[in-house]
Amino acid sequence: MRGQRPDGRPGLSGLIASGGAGLGDAGSGRAxxxxxxxxxxxxxxxxxxxxxxxxxxLCALALAAVTASACSAGTDMVGAQPPAPTVGFGxxxxxxxxxxxxxxxxxxxxxxxxxxxxxxxxxAANGPDVTAIKNQGYIRVGVSADQYLTGYLNSAGxxxxxxxxxxxxxxxALFGTPKKVQFVALSTADRIPDLRASAATRKVDxxxxxxxxxxxxxxxxxxxxxxxxxSQKLLVDKKPDGTPSYTSIAQLAGKKVCAxxxxxxxxxxxxxxxxxxxxxxxxxxLVLLQENTVQAISTDDTLLAGLAKQDPNVTVVxxxxxxxxxxxxxxxxxxxxxxxxxxxxxQYESDGGWAxxxxxxxxxxxxxxxxxxxxxxx
Amino acid sequence: xxSPHRLWIMLLAAVIAVLLAGCVAATGLSGRQSxxxxxxxxxxxxxxxxxxxxxxxxxxxxxxxxxxxxxQVTPKPFTDRFGSDITQVEDLLSAASQRVxxxxxxxxxxxxxxxxxxxxxxxxxxxxxxxxxxxxxxGAYLRQASAMLTGEMVPEVDTVITEEKNATENxxxxxxxxxxxxxxxxxxxxxxxxxxxxxxxxSTKRRMNLGVAAAKLAVLVLLGWTFTAAVGSSNxxxxxxxxxxxxxxxxxxxxxxATSEAYVALQQIDRGEDGGKDQQRSTAALAALGPVxxxxxxxxxxxxxxxxxxATDIKAMVSCGEAAINxxxxxxxxxxxxxxxxxxxxxxxxxxxPDAQHVRDDLSALTGxxxxxxxxxxxxxxxAYAGGGALELPLALGLLGAVAAAxxxxxxxxxxx
Numbered sequence: 001m002r003g004q005r006p007d008g009r010p011g012l013s014g015l016i017a018s019g020g021a022g023l024g025d026a027g028s029g030r031a032x033x034x035x036x037x038x039x040x041x042x043x044x045x046x047x048x049x050x051x052x053x054x055x056x057x058l059c060a061l062a063l064a065a066v067t068a069s070a071c072s073a074g075t076d077m078v079g080a081q082p083p084a085p086t087v088g089f090g091x092x093x094x095x096x097x098x099x100x101x102x103x104x105x106x107x108x109x110x111x112x113x114x115x116x117x118x119x120x121x122x123x124a125a126n127g128p129d130v131t132a133i134k135n136q137g138y139i140r141v142g143v144s145a146d147q148y149l150t151g152y153l154n155s156a157g158x159x160x161x162x163x164x165x166x167x168x169x170x171x172x173a174l175f176g177t178p179k180k181v182q183f184v185a186l187s188t189a190d191r192i193p194d195l196r197a198s199a200a201t202r203k204v205d206x207x208x209x210x211x212x213x214x215x216x217x218x219x220x221x222x223x224x225x226x227x228x229x230x231s232q233k234l235l236v237d238k239k240p241d242g243t244p245s246y247t248s249i250a251q252l253a254g255k256k257v258c259a260x261x262x263x264x265x266x267x268x269x270x271x272x273x274x275x276x277x278x279x280x281x282x283x284x285x286l287v288l289l290q291e292n293t294v295q296a297i298s299t300d301d302t303l304l305a306g307l308a309k310q311d312p313n314v315t316v317v318x319x320x321x322x323x324x325x326x327x328x329x330x331x332x333x334x335x336x337x338x339x340x341x342x343x344x345x346x347q348y349e350s351d352g353g354w355a356x357x358x359x360x361x362x363x364x365x366x367x368x369x370x371x372x373x374x375x376x377x378x
Numbered sequence: 379x380x381s382p383h384r385l386w387i388m389l390l391a392a393v394i395a396v397l398l399a400g401c402v403a404a405t406g407l408s409g410r411q412s413x414x415x416x417x418x419x420x421x422x423x424x425x426x427x428x429x430x431x432x433x434x435x436x437x438x439x440x441x442x443x444x445x446x447x448x449x450q451v452t453p454k455p456f457t458d459r460f461g462s463d464i465t466q467v468e469d470l471l472s473a474a475s476q477r478v479x480x481x482x483x484x485x486x487x488x489x490x491x492x493x494x495x496x497x498x499x500x501x502x503x504x505x506x507x508x509x510x511x512x513x514x515x516x517g518a519y520l521r522q523a524s525a526m527l528t529g530e531m532v533p534e535v536d537t538v539i540t541e542e543k544n545a546t547e548n549x550x551x552x553x554x555x556x557x558x559x560x561x562x563x564x565x566x567x568x569x570x571x572x573x574x575x576x577x578x579x580x581s582t583k584r585r586m587n588l589g590v591a592a593a594k595l596a597v598l599v600l601l602g603w604t605f606t607a608a609v610g611s612s613n614x615x616x617x618x619x620x621x622x623x624x625x626x627x628x629x630x631x632x633x634x635x636a637t638s639e640a641y642v643a644l645q646q647i648d649r650g651e652d653g654g655k656d657q658q659r660s661t662a663a664l665a666a667l668g669p670v671x672x673x674x675x676x677x678x679x680x681x682x683x684x685x686x687x688x689a690t691d692i693k694a695m696v697s698c699g700e701a702a703i704n705x706x707x708x709x710x711x712x713x714x715x716x717x718x719x720x721x722x723x724x725x726x727x728x729x730x731x732p733d734a735q736h737v738r739d740d741l742s743a744l745t746g747x748x749x750x751x752x753x754x755x756x757x758x759x760x761x762a763y764a765g766g767g768a769l770e771l772p773l774a775l776g777l778l779g780a781v782a783a784a785x786x787x788x789x790x791x792x793x794x795x
Contacts, residue, residue, distance in 0.1 A: 153712060155509075
């Protein structure tokens with residue numbers, strides 16, 4: 001089971017939260033996902049040496065973490081020592097050309113978007129950007145306010161969803177309480193410009209909004225490690241016997257399929273010789289499906305899960321067409337913040353927070369899943 | 379010495395001239411009086427109905443959109459208000475459809491509208507039903523309904539509104555002003571009578587023919603009546619035109635208020651994923667309320683208590699609406715919703731709603747007040763033409779003048795028999 005450290009030693013998220021000296025549990029090392037290529041130009045021996053060096057360093061950090069967490073025992077979540085993840089922080093990123101995930105202009109247009117972020121470090125908790133947020137007394141998180149199950153304002157006027165849970169975990173780590181998270185609803189178009197604005201004028205400190213990491217965006221902002229890998233799937237009507245009316249996009253040739261304007265789904269729909277009906281807001285697709293104007297909806301599975309939750313007569317089908325790795329976006333060049341968030345993320349994934357949130361929001365529609373294995377650029 | 383033959387010609391010419399003057403005056407005066415009545419009772423009434431139709435559509439949309447902000451359960455006052463708006467729309471459509479018989483364009487637009495109202499109501503119903511479950515697709519249904527209303531239904535009503543507004547203004551112009559045809563005919567008739575009179579005076583060595591003089595008097599009365607009616611009707615129509623402008627402004631203001639309420643709510647429902655269009659539209663709709671607070675409006679209404687109250691209330695409403703727009707624009711939707719509809723036990727009755735209700739009441743009162751003045755002024759226009767006697771009296775006068783002219787000239791003819 002993920003979230004439990006094999007040696008039973010505590011992780012360091014408590015230190016992250018309390019601004020402690022280290023970012024623990026890094027020593028256990030994250031497994032590289034199956035099928036990812038090793039970094040070009042580096043041999044197996046070099047890699048082994050690196051892992052050994054990193055393991056030694058992380059062991060030292062872990063020791064410091066144990067000490068620190070013992071000191072902070074008895075305090076609320078700020079000092080609590082959550083279980084460590086089964087995978088570590090130190091796996092070598094199979095990046096092809098990225099020089100770092102902090103959004104510097106040096107990132108090449110071609111990159112490994114899933115391994116573009118900086119690994120957590122002990123110093124990150126006391127880095128200038130993290131300290132600035134702590135001194136601010138709250139963290140401003142840019143979220144969506146209209147994406148059901150990921151980030152939306154419920155009828156009571158509160159943000160909730162998978163992304164919101166993650167933001168709460170970040171607030172918990174920084175301030176010991178999720179109440180210090182200030183949600184700011186950002187439109188899709190405003191996310192990157194706002195993060196790139198000056199510290200004095202930007203409205204948010206980070207963005208958690210089903211934001212896909214890609215090379216173009218990495219040139220503009222920084223990203224955390226991947227916290228969810230969505231994929232393009234289909235939402236279709238159920239037949240009276242409960243089975244889906246279509247099971248793949250190939251069956252939709254000559255039919256109408258709804259997708260968001262400008263999304264990558266359009267090309268997939270056209271390739272399947274189906275007619276794409278474009279809308280601005282994905283919930284408009286559900287209206288079109290319910291009115292029988294379209295026969296299916298194509299978009300990220302997380303969004304489809306949100307639509308499926310609203311109508312018991314539809315179901316998510318299809319093999320994931322194209323992976324969409326979601327990351328937490330941070331302002332460019334705020335490396336300590338990126339590293340710190342990756343530490344929180346690793347902790348969140350290891351302590352069962354990710355799994356509980358996934359089960360709550362997506363489990364019924366998308367089935368069981370595991371958090372993505374973290375990969376870093378360094 | 380005139381021959382009997384010439385006297386007969388003079389008699390016929392004088393009779394025809396006076397009768398013609400009487401007929402033309404009767405036609406002109408009664409035509410204008412009829413136009414004034416038709417404008418007040420039919421054209422302007424139809425204009426008012428289609429404006430009300432537009433308002434009720436906008437208010438239904440605003441009510442539905444605001445209801446989605448309040449929470450999952452739509453409060454009864456909101457469902458009642460929406461139901462009342464749709465019932466009003468159906469009633470007004472029925473009444474307006476009967477009035478526009480013969481106007482193909484307006485009939486077509488209203489027919490289209492009648493077909494769309496049930497579809498619109500169905501979409502709003504879907505939105506409210508989904509909202510009860512807290513599903514965001516409620517917002518999508520509302521967007522569909524709202525897009526249909528603002529993109530198709532309102533423009534259809536606007537076509538009829540523009541047509542009837544122009545017809546009302548044209549009607550007021552036609553019903554007032556000098557009837558130059560009547561003036562011309564009367565002057566010609568008078569000239570003819572003067573000529574006949576002078577010929578008779580020369581041939582009979584008598585200064586005056588009593589019958590011809592009476593005919594001249596009749597034509598002079600017709601001429602004077604025409605001028606007096608023109609002045610009277612022009613003054614009354616001018617005042618009526620001012621009243622009509624106020625009716626237009628207050629009715630458009632009421633529709634703009636409802637439109638702004640709908641867009642303020644939609645901005646909070648769409649939450650930034652509309653590319654800022656809702657924000658632009660809500661700001662524009664609030665700005666459109668400006669004329670009702672203007673100095674010209676105050677001057678036109680004589681700075682009545684009602685217009686002063688309206689100006690104050692509209693400023694408060696605009697201020698509240700702008701606050702909500704800015705909060706939503708900054709991504710603070712939870713606060714924007716509280717600003718718009720209130721919170722806690724106050725929800726649905728707080729926020730901007732009291733200000734909006736005041737403005738609705740003010741504008742309704744001002745519309746009623748202006749409508750009352752308009753009806754009075756248009757009645758004055760009608761009465762300037764002798765009201766219901768605009769046809770009979772000039773005809774009778776023309777007939778009397780013709781008889782008098784015939785009698786007078788016949789007396790000269792009798793001298794030959």
